[in-house]
Amino acid sequence: MKITIIGGGIVGALLAYELSRYAVDLVVIEKKHDFGLGVTKANSAIVHGGYDDPPGSLRAELCYRGNQLYEKLAESLGIPLKRIGSFVVARDTPEEMEKLSELLKRGEKNGVDGIEIVEKPFLEKHEPHLSKEYKYALHCTHTGITEPWTVALAALEAAEKAGAELLRGDGVIGGEVSKGNVRSLELESGRIIETDLVINAAGLYYHEVANSFGVSTPQVYLRKGQYVLLDHKASTMVNSVIFPLPSEKGKGKLVVPTVDGGVLLGPTSENMPDFTPEDVSTTLEGIKEVIEAGNELIPNIARPNWIVKSFAGLRPETQEKDFFIENSNTLKNFVTVGAIRSPGLTAAPAIARYVIEEILEQRMSLDLGRQKADQVRTLKSFRVNESDLKEIAARVKDDEKYGRIICQCNQVSEAEIIEAIRKGARSIDGIKFRTRAGFGRCQGGFCTWKIAKILSRELNIPLSEVRVNEEGTVLFDGKVRV
Numbered sequence: 323m324k325i326t327i328i329g330g331g332i333v334g335a336l337l338a339y340e341l342s343r344y345a346v347d348l349v350v351i352e353k354k355h356d357f358g359l360g361v362t363k364a365n366s367a368i369v370h371g372g373y374d375d376p377p378g379s380l381r382a383e384l385c386y387r388g389n390q391l392y393e394k395l396a397e398s399l400g401i402p403l404k405r406i407g408s409f410v411v412a413r414d415t416p417e418e419m420e421k422l423s424e425l426l427k428r429g430e431k432n433g434v435d436g437i438e439i440v441e442k443p444f445l446e447k448h449e450p451h452l453s454k455e456y457k458y459a460l461h462c463t464h465t466g467i468t469e470p471w472t473v474a475l476a477a478l479e480a481a482e483k484a485g486a487e488l489l490r491g492d493g494v495i496g497g498e499v500s501k502g503n504v505r506s507l508e509l510e511s512g513r514i515i516e517t518d519l520v521i522n523a524a525g526l527y528y529h530e531v532a533n534s535f536g537v538s539t540p541q542v543y544l545r546k547g548q549y550v551l552l553d554h555k556a557s558t559m560v561n562s563v564i565f566p567l568p569s570e571k572g573k574g575k576l577v578v579p580t581v582d583g584g585v586l587l588g589p590t591s592e593n594m595p596d597f598t599p600e601d602v603s604t605t606l607e608g609i610k611e612v613i614e615a616g617n618e619l620i621p622n623i624a625r626p627n628w629i630v631k632s633f634a635g636l637r638p639e640t641q642e643k644d645f646f647i648e649n650s651n652t653l654k655n656f657v658t659v660g661a662i663r664s665p666g667l668t669a670a671p672a673i674a675r676y677v678i679e680e681i682l683e684q685r686m687s688l689d690l691g692r693q694k695a696d697q698v699r700t701l702k703s704f705r706v707n708e709s710d711l712k713e714i715a716a717r718v719k720d721d722e723k724y725g726r727i728i729c730q731c732n733q734v735s736e737a738e739i740i741e742a743i744r745k746g747a748r749s750i751d752g753i754k755f756r757t758r759a760g761f762g763r764c765q766g767g768f769c770t771w772k773i774a775k776i777l778s779r780e781l782n783i784p785l786s787e788v789r790v791n792e793e794g795t796v797l798f799d800g801k802v803r804v
């Protein structure tokens with residue numbers, strides 16, 4: 323059986339990874355120039371605890387399960403996972419205390435272990451810089467942080483090693499349907515992909531993709547979240563994920579350490595008036611809002627000279643406020659995995675299992691063939707900035723390019739950049755998201771041109787053809803002399 327997955331975000335990637343151990347042929351189609359650069363690129367990167375989602379919802383069912391599955395995923399794919407825990411903080415008022423106990427009860431209903439309400443001395447010990455206004459908190463020990471695009475890239479690498487075909491830079495624009503089955507998909511390039519089953523994991527575009535096959539899905543609208551990224555220095559002021567109390571608008575504006583040592587403030591929660599899935603612009607008001615909210619939780623964390631950048635992500639929302647994971651009742655071989663809003667990144671490993679076990683095997687009675695004994699594992703790439711001097715010296719002995727540091731902020735060597743190109747990076751962003759070069763304080767100000775030169779040399783293309791990301795985003799115009 324040939325299964326085609328539309329969308330190479332974290333959901334499509336983990337589906338491909340899980341399906342790659344069955345006796346099926348797999349194709350993953352991504353319209354962007356690289357994988358993991360849709361919603362998966364811009365979010366809080368939290369592996370949520372599972373206590374916040376409405377009991378009885380798919381979100382609640384899959385969040386805690388996904389959180390627990392991350393352990394094995396980190397081991398098999400070498401992805402970063404830090405279980406730093408979280409605090410939802412409350413002031414000493416009857417209203418806030420009631421909200422905190424409701425959250426605890428909700429977590430218990432969701433079957434979540436490892437949560438309890440803690441008092442000031444505990445809070446002060448763990449988060450000494452937290453505002454003194456907060457006297458209580460819901461503490462969750464298994465909340466984690468990860469790097470979502472790394473999860474997607476590693477899962478796809480493993481799926482490819484197991485035989486999956488990965489296509490990128492070529493979106494699905496339609497296909498041929500006959501006798502209630504999708505027979506083939508048509509890509510922007512004109513390429514035709516024959517298929518026996520389609521899984522629509524197109525993120526913000528799931529509704530559009532489903533519509534193009536005449537499949538109806540809940541209408542999607544967008545909710546923007548703006549962030550500010552702070553310098554590594556800010557990480558001395560916070561140890562766990564700090565949440566305010568949740569509201570109708572979501573989990574609130576947080577303070578979140580990142581796996582590479584920075585700190586995120588945000589996100590905002592703004593309903594977008596129109597469907598503008600590529601509008602990830604930030605605004606002065608949005609930036610001010612998250613800075614104020616961050617400073618309210620941890621006074622003085624958002625120092626002006628610690629602010630590195632702002633960015634935004636879009637959540638695919640529906641009236642139902644839940645994931646939409648269904649096989650079509652008009653087409654026999656079409657499954658939609660849509661409306662994957664927060665906590666989609668946490669739930670993604672559980673979503674993949676749910677699609678296989680509940681939708682494909684149970685509801686559609688498909689026989690996916692015998693499971694291979696074990697899935698392909700991938701090795702974490704060597705990182706100079708996570709290694710000690712002895713390890714680095716051993717690497718340099720074999721390859722002096724490990725000693726040539728290209729990105730000074732994040733200490734990324736030339737050898738790591740070459741390794742990223744070997745693994746599929748074809749652009750400045752492709753390198754950035756695989757190695758963290760250009761993610762640091764100078765945001766590529768000093769290293770972009772050096773990375774461009776390495777790309778040009780390794781890919782054997784002129785410098786003027788090196789792209790930042792999508793087609794047309796060249797850095798240099800015309801002949802370049804360096």
Ligand SMILES: Cc1cc2nc3c(=O)[nH]c(=O)nc-3n(C[C@H](O)[C@H](O)[C@H](O)COP(=O)(O)OP(=O)(O)OC[C@H]3O[C@@H](n4cnc5c(N)ncnc54)[C@H](O)[C@@H]3O)c2cc1C
Pocket residue numbers: 328329330331332333334351352353354357358359360361362363364365366367368369370470492493494495523524525526527531546547548589635636637638662663664665666667668669
């Ligand atoms: C502000 C914000 C904060 C969040 N914070 C968290 C958090 O802390 N923890 C958490 O668990 N979740 C969080 N989430 C949710 C999480 O980021 C998403 O649920 C998850 O990334 C969704 O992944 P996806 O694969 O469904 O979508 P995407 O990553 O968007 O992947 C879909 C892919 O499909 C591709 N595509 C679209 N159309 C086509 C086509 N026609 N042909 C081929 N390819 C196509 C797109 O280019 C895209 O790459 C947050 C989301 C936002 C926006």
